[in-house]
Amino acid sequence: MDSSVLRAYGDRQGDGMVQMSFVLQVAPSARAREAAKRFAEKHGLKEPLVATMEECAKGYSYFVVYGHSVHSVDFSEIDVPEVRTESLSRTEIEERIKSQFGRKLVVVGACTGSDAHTVGIDAILNYKGYAGDKGLESYKGFDVYNLGAQVENEQLAARARALKADAILVSQVITQRNCHKENAQALIDFLRAEGWRKDVVLLLGGPRIDHKLALELGFDAGFGTGTKVADVASFILERLEQIGVPHK
Ligand code: B12
Structure with a gap:
């Protein structure tokens, strides 16, 4: 066979x-x-x-x-985009932020629209993290702002801009009537209209989010079930190095 x-x-x-x-x-x-x-x-x-x-x-x-x-x-016919990033250890992440950027990286995140499921975004951002995996807040190199649940896109964008965010992290758990797509797309449209979409790393996450969908919507990457904090941190570093906004 x-x-x-x-x-x-x-x-x-x-x-x-x-x-x-x-x-x-x-x-x-x-x-x-x-x-x-x-x-x-x-x-x-x-x-x-x-x-x-x-x-x-x-x-x-x-x-x-x-x-x-x-x-x-037929497995050989399957081709899906995957987040391809070298997964760095905590020590490597801390050292690379210091050597490449020489300052803390600002990350702003929220669960947006009507979505009140904060456990996922908290897992990625908050100190205590989830299942023994500590969040970005536990890294010396990240300055983290977790805006919580049911945050409007405009509110998230305004806060991110005021804080000079390097990365915006959006969580979408509810997918009824494709509200996650509409809501995530609306954020991208808003940032494009404001003219600073390209200056920030934009990540979308949630249990029914995959990398392909996130790319289609205009995000830099999508992260689904079982996402590890170090993978998110590694991706942010790699992407920031690519787009070249090391010193603000
Ligand atoms: C807890 C929970 C709630 C709690 C939320 C409490 C809170 N503060 O978060 C409460 C009780 C409030 C709730 C309410 C509702 N819920 Co609810 N809820 C759940 C439940 C049981 C667990 C979700 C969870 O915490 N998962 C654990 C986290 C850690 O996993 P995660 O979100 O996937 O996060 C990981 C990754 O996805 C990723 N990730 C997530 N976000 C991000 C973001 C970024 C940037 C990155 C990089 C990674 C990332 O990293 C995380 C760690 O690996 C799920 C069912 C289930 N078992 O999943 C239903 C579920 C999500 N709920 C559901 C529903 C329908 C509702 C309600 C509409 C029910 C109702 N009729 O009132 C309301 C909606 C409220 C609202 N306005 O949003 C449905 C959603 C269906 C759908 N497809 O849309 C589910 C799937 C249950 C079901 N089977 O029907 N819920």
Whole structure:
């Protein structure tokens, strides 16, 4: 089998085993189990096995069904943009800021629009960070301003400008009706209209953000689930060195 063609791996190579879970508006019963099986078959699963049928509310059942999927993807055809930055250690980051810039780098971040999910941006910016990974505030080389939640683009831009920010970090967690795209795009448009988009590193982050989307919207990079603070710091340094605004 061509190793670049991927099928789901269950018990053995190429068996295509997957599981799907869903809720049907019916109480658990033998008929409900058969309904779940047929539902899975209609999604293309071969030989489906209903592994779980549990009442999750009165008149509703939660199912987990296993079966063989028939699809595959050719890995060799996949090309997605990735953030390609040398990941530096904390010591390297501190030393490079000192030697390349000779001052603290100013970072301003917020969770913008109606979005109130601050845990992600706090993880990147605040001293205590997240899951043992301390935020940018814990680095001597960064001067960090976390504006918090539900910050309007204009407010973020004004604060960033007043602080002579080197980098603006935007977090978007809510993606209902694509509000994250609209909101992030509006910030870019605003900065372009004000004429200083190119003078600042702009990062977009959140669990449903990827590098490709961020680039399409006009950001310098996008960071998704599991982002590490050192990777963000390394990217900011590299990008600032490229755009050449070392001394303000
Ligand atoms: C905690 C939480 C809340 C809390 C938020 C508290 C707070 N202060 O943040 C509260 C209870 C307020 C809340 C409210 C709501 N929530 Co909520 N919430 C969550 C939950 C459970 C966890 C989010 C979280 O903290 N993750 C942990 C952080 C560390 O992860 P992260 O954000 O991905 O961050 C990492 C990376 O993405 C990245 N990153 C993130 N931002 C940035 C920015 C930059 C610049 C960079 C570099 C990196 C970066 O780095 C971080 C570290 O690795 C999620 C479900 C889930 N399990 O994810 C739902 C979830 C996000 N919420 C959801 C919803 C719908 C809501 C509400 C609309 C519910 C309602 N009907 O009222 C409201 C909206 C409120 C609002 N106006 O925004 C949905 C969003 C669906 C969608 N696709 O839009 C989710 C996914 C739940 C769900 N499955 O439906 N929520």
